[in-house]
Amino acid sequence: MSLPERVTIWEVGPRDGLQNESALVPTATKVAFIRRLVAAGLPVVEATSFVHPTWVPQLADAAEVMAELGDEGRGMPVLVPNERGLDRALELGLEHVAIFGSATETFAQRNLNRGLDEQFAMFEPTVRRAREAGLDVRAYVSMCFGDPWEGDVPIPQVVEVGKRLFDLGASQLSLGDTIGVGTAGHVKELLQAFAAAGMTTDQLAVHFHDTYGQALANAYAALEEGITTFDASAGGLGGCPYAESATGNLATEDLVWMLNGLGIDNGVDLDALVGTSVWMAGELGRPSPSRVVTALA
Amino acid sequence: MSLPERVTIWEVGPRDGLQNESALVPTATKVAFIRRLVAAGLPVVEATSFVHPTWVPQLADAAEVMAELGDEGRGMPVLVPNERGLDRALELGLEHVAIFGSATETFAQRNLNRGLDEQFAMFEPTVRRAREAGLDVRAYVSMCFGDPWEGDVPIPQVVEVGKRLFDLGASQLSLGDTIGVGTAGHVKELLQAFAAAGMTTDQLAVHFHDTYGQALANAYAALEEGITTFDASAGGLGGCPYAESATGNLATEDLVWMLNGLGIDNGVDLDALVGTSVWMAGELGRPSPSRVVTALA
Numbered sequence: 001m002s003l004p005e006r007v008t009i010w011e012v013g014p015r016d017g018l019q020n021e022s023a024l025v026p027t028a029t030k031v032a033f034i035r036r037l038v039a040a041g042l043p044v045v046e047a048t049s050f051v052h053p054t055w056v057p058q059l060a061d062a063a064e065v066m067a068e069l070g071d072e073g074r075g076m077p078v079l080v081p082n083e084r085g086l087d088r089a090l091e092l093g094l095e096h097v098a099i100f101g102s103a104t105e106t107f108a109q110r111n112l113n114r115g116l117d118e119q120f121a122m123f124e125p126t127v128r129r130a131r132e133a134g135l136d137v138r139a140y141v142s143m144c145f146g147d148p149w150e151g152d153v154p155i156p157q158v159v160e161v162g163k164r165l166f167d168l169g170a171s172q173l174s175l176g177d178t179i180g181v182g183t184a185g186h187v188k189e190l191l192q193a194f195a196a197a198g199m200t201t202d203q204l205a206v207h208f209h210d211t212y213g214q215a216l217a218n219a220y221a222a223l224e225e226g227i228t229t230f231d232a233s234a235g236g237l238g239g240c241p242y243a244e245s246a247t248g249n250l251a252t253e254d255l256v257w258m259l260n261g262l263g264i265d266n267g268v269d270l271d272a273l274v275g276t277s278v279w280m281a282g283e284l285g286r287p288s289p290s291r292v293v294t295a296l297a
Numbered sequence: 298m299s300l301p302e303r304v305t306i307w308e309v310g311p312r313d314g315l316q317n318e319s320a321l322v323p324t325a326t327k328v329a330f331i332r333r334l335v336a337a338g339l340p341v342v343e344a345t346s347f348v349h350p351t352w353v354p355q356l357a358d359a360a361e362v363m364a365e366l367g368d369e370g371r372g373m374p375v376l377v378p379n380e381r382g383l384d385r386a387l388e389l390g391l392e393h394v395a396i397f398g399s400a401t402e403t404f405a406q407r408n409l410n411r412g413l414d415e416q417f418a419m420f421e422p423t424v425r426r427a428r429e430a431g432l433d434v435r436a437y438v439s440m441c442f443g444d445p446w447e448g449d450v451p452i453p454q455v456v457e458v459g460k461r462l463f464d465l466g467a468s469q470l471s472l473g474d475t476i477g478v479g480t481a482g483h484v485k486e487l488l489q490a491f492a493a494a495g496m497t498t499d500q501l502a503v504h505f506h507d508t509y510g511q512a513l514a515n516a517y518a519a520l521e522e523g524i525t526t527f528d529a530s531a532g533g534l535g536g537c538p539y540a541e542s543a544t545g546n547l548a549t550e551d552l553v554w555m556l557n558g559l560g561i562d563n564g565v566d567l568d569a570l571v572g573t574s575v576w577m578a579g580e581l582g583r584p585s586p587s588r589v590v591t592a593l594a
Contacts, residue, residue: 003482180592183558184517185300213551213588214558217514220481254510261480261511291510295477 003223006265009252010174010205010231011042013280014065015049015079016249017237019056023284027061031068033280034076037234040272042252046098047076050085066092077138081112086126090133097130098138098174099123101165103158106149107142107178120164127168139170140207144190145182155193163197173204174231177218180211184221191225205229208250210236210289215250216258223264230255235277235288251290253277271296300520303562306549307471307502307528308339310577311362312346312376313546314534316353320581324358328365330577331373334531337569339549343395344373347382363389374435378409383423387430394427395435395471396420398462400455403446404439404475417461424465436467437504441487442479452490460494470501471528474515477508481518488522502526505547507533507586512547513555520561527552532574532585548587550574568593 014034018025025033030048037045047069053060066073077096080086089097101123102108105116112119123139130137143150144158162173175190187206194204206222208215208231219230233249253274259266270292278297281288288294311331315322322330327345334342344366350357363370374393377383386394398420399405402413409416420436427434440447441455459470472487484503491501503519505512505528516527530546550571556563571593578585585591 181558183555185559210588211592212554213513213548214555216510217517217555220514220517251510257509258480258511258514261478262482291507295508 003262003264004226004228007223007228007230007259008043009255009266009268010229011037011045011234011252012207012231012249013037013045013234013237013252015046015059016231017233017235019049019051019058020238021058021284024058025283027064027068029283030061030065033234033276034065034069035072036272036276036279038072040276041268042234042273043267045076047073047078049079049081050088051079051081063088063092066094077136079140080126080130082122083126083129086130089130089135094135096136096138098140099126099165099170100140100142101161102143103141103153103161104143104147104150107147111142116161120168123165124168127170131169137170138172138174138205139165139168140174140176141165142176142178144175145177145186146179148179155190158190159193159197162194163199166199166203171203172229173199174207174229175204176207176231177209177214180209180214182208182218183214184217187218187221188225191222191227195225201226201228205231207231209238210248210250216254219250219255220258223262234273235280235293236290237277237280237284237288248289251277251288251292253290253292253296257292300559300561301523301525304520304525304527304556305340306552306563306565307374307526308334308342308531308549309504309528309546310334310342310531310534310549312343312356313528314530314532316346316348316355317535318355318581321355322580324361324365326580327358327362330531330573331362331366332369333569333573333576335369337573338565339531339570340564342373344370344375346376346378347385348376348378360385360389363391374433376437377423377427379419380423380426383427386427386432391432393433393435395437396423396462396467397437397439398458399439400450400458401440401444401447404444407446408439413458417465420462421465424467428466434467435469435471435502436462436465437471437473438462439473439475441472442474442483443476445476452487455487456490456494459491460496463496463500468500469526470496471504471526472501473504473528474506474511477506477511479505479515480511481514484515484518485522488519488524492522498523498525502528504528506535507545507547513551516547516552517555520559531570532577532590533587534574534577534581534585545586548574548585548589550587550589550593554589 236251533548
């Protein structure tokens with residue numbers, strides 16, 4: 001079984017990481033964080049989210065972050081939950097947005113305040129207008145493996161949701177194990193089901209959380225299925241490992257260590273990245289949950 | 298690629314875990330820990346080490362632990378560094394010992410005070426006398442992937458050391474990534490090299506440390522190579538993740554979560570195990586580094 005020669009790490013620390021940290025990080029720190037991630041070689045840095053500040057106060061300064069980044073930030077993806085979020089991205093001249101769908105009814109109701117089917121009607125004008133304006137659109141599919149209320153999520157249901165989001169005009173799906181319960185065999189089955197439904201590996205990304213320690217093993221399983229885009233969060237930002245509900249993202253450094261060992265080109269300067277995460281941990285006032293950061297710091 | 302239907306978890310928490318914890322755990326606590334691990338369904342619990350207390354003061358009460366366990370402990374493996382250690386195991390009527398060899402010259406010198414070649418002369422009478430007395434012997438091979446002084450360890454060298462230890466009379470080799478630097482492809486190459494040298498999967502076990510977050514991904518890679526014996530440490534005992542030199546073992550709970558997800562029979566009652574690790578973390582006065590323990594506690 002041959003693994004990909006090269007992968008793209010989609011860095012979500014400034015968005016998915018910081019939105020799940022309790023600390024309110026100053027705008028200037030976020031901008032410095034993003035710039036350091038780019039300087040460390042990360043090819044894609046998802047910068048922020050234009051979600052309503054009532055829901056995610058940590059990212060209430062999204063417009064300020066993007067304004068400060070200016071031309072540097074133009075190609076960076078930002079999350080837009082709906083048309084109002086898209087409007088803000090368009091005003092700033094951004095080129096890449098992401099929407100955040102749900103693979104389950106309960107999470108759609110709780111996160112989007114809509115049913116599983118109704119989410120497509122909400123996303124349709126957002127994606128259409130973004131594509132008409134020449135923007136790339138990524139579609140996150142959350143709860144692809146398990147759902148805290150529904151338990152196991154049937155693979156055909158995930159494939160159907162993913163396909164429908166893709167057919168709206170997204171260029172890539174990011175399949176998320178939002179609560180981190182999935183294991184390597186489940187990852188392979190899901191990816192094989194998407195392949196059987198006609199989707200190619202470059203149309204798919206994987207997004208693992210390390211809640212149950214499975215994130216890197218799952219990433220390895222996805223590599224074996226030919227996946228070449230991996231979401232990860234610098235320093236494992238997005239959930240303290242000692243918190244009651246540990247929901248940290250896969251740490252970018254731990255992923256890079258594995259990729260380097262496998263000889264898979266990823267473009268990241270690991271020392272620079274670890275330095276960035278150590279600095280960010282200082283800003284947040286707690287150690288990084290990344291094993292590599294802990295070992296090399 | 299089909300995975301094994303059933304695996305054996307070789308629990309090393311009371312030995313490899315506790316010997317690397319700074320706390321001195323009372324004998325009664327160790328005995329209670331071992332009993333709880335057995336009650337949680339762990340089929341093999343390596344109980345302690347008859348190493349000289351100067352080197353491992355944490356396990357200075359090895360004889361007391363085994364005396365307290367009595368018949369319960371007779372089948373439990375104990376580490377014996379040399380003939381003096383074996384004598385103590387024989388006096389207690391134990392049935393299973395383990396020796397601890399090195400795949401590298403520098404670690405042999407530092408850990409055994411002998412050269413790479415000379416270790417075999419030291420182990421020969423230990424293994425021979427153990428076998429003559431009807432005991433099973435496991436041989437650990439440490440530094441199979443990297444060595445802190447020598448860097449990468451050549452695979453042919455590891456295979457040669459392993460084969461020589463096996464040929465002395467060991468029934469199983471435990472291939473250890475003592476410093477946790479190995480990655481999944483390296484694991485596969487090493488296991489394939491042992492297979493090419495005529496060793497069968499039941500003669501091999503793997504022993505991963507999570508220093509760089511690779512332990513579970515490496516375990517998955519070993520499963521794909523047909524390995525059915527996995528060393529792990531309850532709660533990830535053996536190195537605080539926040540210590541300067543994090544050297545924690547693969548947490549048994551994180552391994553069990555993966556095995557359960559893969560549908561691989563392992564006999565462990567995860568809730569009972571997590572309860573044991575939470576209790577032990579309280580005894581040690583620090584949280585468990587296991588993600589599963591953190592999530593379920």
